[in-house]
Amino acid sequence: MGFDLTGYEEDSMDIMPIVIYSILGLLAVALVIFAIYFYMFLLDEKFTQEMFLERDTKQTLDYNKAKVMFLESNELERGMEKALNRYND
Secondary structure: OOOOOOOOOOOOOOHHHHHHHHHHHHHHHHHHHHHHHHHHHHHHHHHHHHHHHHHHHHHHHHHHHHHHHHHOOHHHHHHHHHHHHHHHO
């Protein structure tokens, strides 16, 4: 019960498919890294715009609205009238 090895069978293994698959794999990894970088860049731009531009603009509008409401309140108007009447006399 043994094997009779009488010859050598050549394989059809070539180095070219390994090189091609390696290059394609490296290109795929580089493409994924570039896509993630680009996505993070866009996300950072959106976050920066939301964080600094939109939020600060909203806070400024809210502040100006509160300031106008405070300046138009009745107590302040009465106080200003009293002060003007007092200093005009």
